Amino acid sequence: MSWSPSPTTAALELREVGHDYPSRDGTVPALDGITLSLDQGQHLAVVGPSGSGKSTLLRLIAGFQQPTRGTLTVHGTPVTGPGPDRGVVFQQPTLFPWLSVLANVEFGLRMAGVPRKERRERALHQLALVGLADTARMRPYELSGGMQQRVAIARALAPDPGIVLMDEPFGALDALTRERMQEELRLLWRHTRKTLVFITHDVEEAVFLGTRIIVLSARPGRIILEESSDLPYEENPRAAPGFARLRERITEAVRHAAHQAH
Numbered sequence: 001m002s003w004s005p006s007p008t009t010a011a012l013e014l015r016e017v018g019h020d021y022p023s024r025d026g027t028v029p030a031l032d033g034i035t036l037s038l039d040q041g042q043h044l045a046v047v048g049p050s051g052s053g054k055s056t057l058l059r060l061i062a063g064f065q066q067p068t069r070g071t072l073t074v075h076g077t078p079v080t081g082p083g084p085d086r087g088v089v090f091q092q093p094t095l096f097p098w099l100s101v102l103a104n105v106e107f108g109l110r111m112a113g114v115p116r117k118e119r120r121e122r123a124l125h126q127l128a129l130v131g132l133a134d135t136a137r138m139r140p141y142e143l144s145g146g147m148q149q150r151v152a153i154a155r156a157l158a159p160d161p162g163i164v165l166m167d168e169p170f171g172a173l174d175a176l177t178r179e180r181m182q183e184e185l186r187l188l189w190r191h192t193r194k195t196l197v198f199i200t201h202d203v204e205e206a207v208f209l210g211t212r213i214i215v216l217s218a219r220p221g222r223i224i225l226e227e228s229s230d231l232p233y234e235e236n237p238r239a240a241p242g243f244a245r246l247r248e249r250i251t252e253a254v255r256h257a258a259h260q261a262h
C-alpha cells in the first residue's frame with residue numbers, strides 16, 4: 001500500500017515514449033520521443049501550448065492510457081494501469097457529492113481495504129494537512145471551489161502514493177485562491193518526499209512549484225527545453241534573483257512552441 005523508494009531506480013522513467021490517438025484519417029500523434037527520468041522527491045512542472053500533449057503525458061503516467069511507443073516505468077516496474085502508488089488530482093475536484101468530506105478522503109483507503117479506524121485517522125490527518133479538519137462532516141457542495149480542490153488533494157494523498165500527478169489543479173480557481181493554494185502546496189511538499197508531476201499553462205506557477213521544468217512543443221509534443229531549478233525551494237523562490245530569468249527562458253520557449261503551432 002505505502003511506497004518504498006528504491007535507492008537505485010528512478011521514481012519515474014520514460015524512454016522514447018510516444019502516443020498516437022486514432023482519428024478518421026488514421027492517427028493523430030500527440031506525443032513523441034519523450035525521455036525523462038525523475039528521482040524520488042523531484043517536482044516536475046510540465047508546460048507547453050494548448051494541444052502539446054500535457055494531459056496525455058499525465059494520463060500515460062497515471063496508467064489511464066498506454067503509450068503507443070516506448071517504455072514507462074515507476075520504480076522500475078512498467079506501468080500497465082492505475083495504481084495506489086500514483087495519486088491523481090484533476091482540474092475539477094470530482095468529489096462524490098453524496099459522501100461527506102471525510103468519506104471522500106477515505107475513499108481510496110476503503111477501496112484498498114484499510115480497516116475503518118485506520119482509514120479514518122489517516123483521512124483526518126490529510127484533511128488537517130490541507131487545513132480542512134473542521135469540514136470532515138460537511139458535504140462537498142457546502143465548500144468553496146478552493147476548499148473542494150484541497151479535499152481532492154487530501155484524497156489523492158491519503159493512500160500515501162509515492163507519486164502525485166496534478167493536471168492544472170488550480171486552473172479553475174480565482175487568482176487569489178490560486179496563489180494561496182500554490183503556497184500551501186509548497187508547504188505540503190516540505191513535509192513529504194513525494195515525487196510530483198504538475199501540468200500547468202502558467203509559467204510562473206511552473207517555476208514556483210517545479211524543481212525541474214520541461215516545455216513541450218506543439219503537436220506532437222516533444223521536450224524542447226528542460227531546466228533544473230536551483231532556486232531556494234525551502235524559501236520563497238519569487239524573491240530569488242534567478243526566478244525572473246528562469247521564467248523568461250521558459251516563457252520564450254513556450255512562445256516559440258505556440259508560434260510553431262500556427
Ligand SMILES: Nc1ncnc2c1ncn2[C@@H]1O[C@H](COP(=O)(O)OP(=O)(O)OP(=O)(O)O)[C@@H](O)[C@H]1O
Nearest residue numbers: 021022028030049050051052053054055056057219
Ligand atoms: N481522446 C482523444 N482522441 C483524439 N485526439 C485526442 C484525444 N485526446 C487528446 N487528443 C489530441 O491530442 C493532442 C494532445 O492533447 P492533450 O489534451 O494531451 O494536450 P494538452 O497539452 O493537455 O492541451 P490543453 O493545454 O489544451 O489541455 C491534441 O491535439 C488533442 O486534440
